[in-house]
Amino acid sequence: MENRVSLVNLGSEYLAAGAINNSLRESEIFLSHILNCPRVELYLDNFEVQQDEALDYWQLLNERVKGLPLQYLLGISEFMGLKFKLKPGVFIPRPETEILVETVLNLLPATCHLPLKILDLGIGCGNIAISIARHLEKAHIFACDISDSALQLAQENSRLNEVRIYLVKSDLFGAFKNKACFSLIVSNPPYVDTDQIPQLSRELHYEPKEALDGGRDGLFYYRKIIAEAANYLQSGGALALEIGDNQGQRIREIFSQSGRFALTGVIKDYHAIERVMVAEKIR
Secondary structure, three states, rough: OOOOHHHHHHHHHHHHHOOOOOHHHHHHHHHHHHHOOHHHOOOOOOOEHHHHHHHHHHHHHHHHHOOOOHHHHOOOOOOEEEEOOOOOOOOOOOHHHHHHHHHHHOOOOOOOOOEEEEEOOOOOOOOOHHHHHHHHHEEEEEEEEEOOHHHHHHHHHHOOOOOOOOEEEEOOOOOOOOOOEEEEEEEOOOOOOOHHHHOOOOOHHOOOHHHOOOOOOOOOHHHHHHHHHHHHEEEEEEEEEOOOOHHHHHHHHHHHHOOOOOEEEEEEEOOOOOOEEEEEEEE
């Protein structure tokens, strides 16, 4: 049997040889997951790891070097300080999407007493809608997705994080009959150019293509959402969108051509890349 520190180091070397970045960090994460202890405790003592635990650990490492994302292997992901169950077939939350949620929360402060109705288009595991719901307890949060798997997982995550959201199976606005009813619509739509998908990292090829593929120029869903969103927003309502690298100018043009929105905010991420756009309905 190996002790904890030795296993961490051996695992790190194995992951590094398999071209996994941050190999030491991931080795620690996998072993702490198997042992159900914080990462720091791996170094506080040097207990030997039981054989069955070591086997489980190496099985995870083997799957990781094949390219399976860490979050799928752990079955969980962290977002906005919350835990979300995750499984293959559902898009993995990204840290930059926290900027979208923070932007929404700044638009709609927790002290607001209005009967807010918010729609999240394309829910995935529920990270956006649930994070908003945790901070805006009085808001009515609706979320939709075309994927049954995503909707089921979002339901599990809403219970895990003790919030109530209304889940609807819908391809964008298709299932919504009542128009002009939302205060805010928020979305992180697929925005990868179809031609670029074969060139993505191997980890991304394990994620659902429909959550990545934004059409021939990456803007298919922006055109659809911006063309329809004003019909479902109240007067003065807002649309908040996460955008991909170097898409800002072209999305500005889509907003301008719609004639129904005034762009009110463009928020950059920590690398000074435009990441979120907010527009107010003007007609």
